[in-house]
Amino acid sequence: MTVHPTNLLNLTPAEAVTTLRAFAVSVGEAPYRGSQVARRLWESPASGFDAMSELPADFRARLAEHFTMPRLALTSEQASTDGTRKFLFSLADGQSIETVAIPDGKRLTLCVSSQAGCALQCAFCATGAMGFVRNLEAHEIAGQVRELAFLAEPIKPTNIVFMGMGEPLMNWPAVDTVLTILNNPAGFGIGARHITLSTVGWLPGIEALEARKEQFRLAISIHAPSDALRATLMPVNTKFPLEAVIERAARFSRRVTFEYVMLGGVNDADEHATALAALAKTCGAFVNLIPLHPGGSMGFVPSPPERIHRFASRLKAANVEVAVRRSRGLDIAAACGQLRAERLRRRTPGLAHDDSQVNETA
C-alpha cells in the first residue's frame, strides 16, 4: 500500500511538532530533532528539507520520504510607485492566486487570497466574474506569507487581511488552521488584533470565528444600506439578507468594521449615508469607505472625491467613526483578481469579462 507523504504545511504548529517529534523517535533520532524541523516550517522558513543544514543528512532524507513542504511558485510581481507590491503565485494544479503587500509607515499589511476565484459574484468584482474554481488549502493561504521570506529582500508582514480573492468564511476549515499558523508564536506570531477576516456576512462562518478565543478582527462588506440595493450588488444578500447580517454583527463580541465601496451614482447619495449611519450605530461599527479605482469597474464609476468627503461627513455628524481608505497601487493591477485576470487574458484571447480597475473584495 502506498502511504502518501504528509504535507507539514497543512498542519497547525502544535500538530506539526507532535508529528515530527514522534517521527524523529521512530527513525532513531532524538525528539528535539523533530522540534528543529518544526521551527523551519514557519518561524524560520526553510525552502525544503535539503536547506535544513542543521540536521543530519540521513534524517533529512527520511523526512523527504514521509513529508512534503510544498512551495508556491512566484510567477509575477508588480510594484507600484507608492510601495504597494502585488504577487501572483501559481499553485501545483496550475491555478493562480494573488497577494498584495501594502506598506504604511512601520506597518506592512498583507492581503491574502483564500479561494481560487469566488462563487459570490459581487457586481463590481473581477474575482467574482471569474467564477469559483476551488478552495485553497491551508498551506496555499499561509504559504502566501511564507513565500515572502524567500525574496531577495524578505518581507515580514505586521498585519494580515483576508481581502484577496475569495470569501474566507466559505473556506473555514483551512482558514481556521491558517489563523492558528498566523497567530501562534510557533507560527508567524502575528497578534490576533492584527489579523482581519473580511466577509460578505457569511453567517455560519461568523459563528465559527466567534467561537475562537483569540481577538481576530471581523470586517463585513456592506456596500449598500438597503436590501433592495444590496441584492443588486451582492447576490449573496438573497441568502443572508442585510437585516440578518446586521443583527449578527451587533451580537459579535468584538467591534466590527463595515466595508463600503463607493460606487458613483449607485450607493453614494446622502440618504445612503444616513441609512448606513443608522446600521453602523446599531452595531457600534467602524466604517471604512473604499474609493473604487479610477477608471471604474464592470460598468461602475468611482464616486468623486467631494462626494466621498460629503458621505464621510454625514457619517461623522451622526457620531459614526469613519475612515476613507486610501487607494493603493493605482498604477498596478492592485485589486482583487486583476493580475490573475490579466494573465488569463493574455493566455486566453477574447476572455469575455471586463475586469479593469476593480477595487474591493469580500
Ligand code: SF4
Ligand atoms: S467581492 Fe469578495 S465575495 Fe464578492 S465576488 Fe469578489 S471575492 Fe467574492
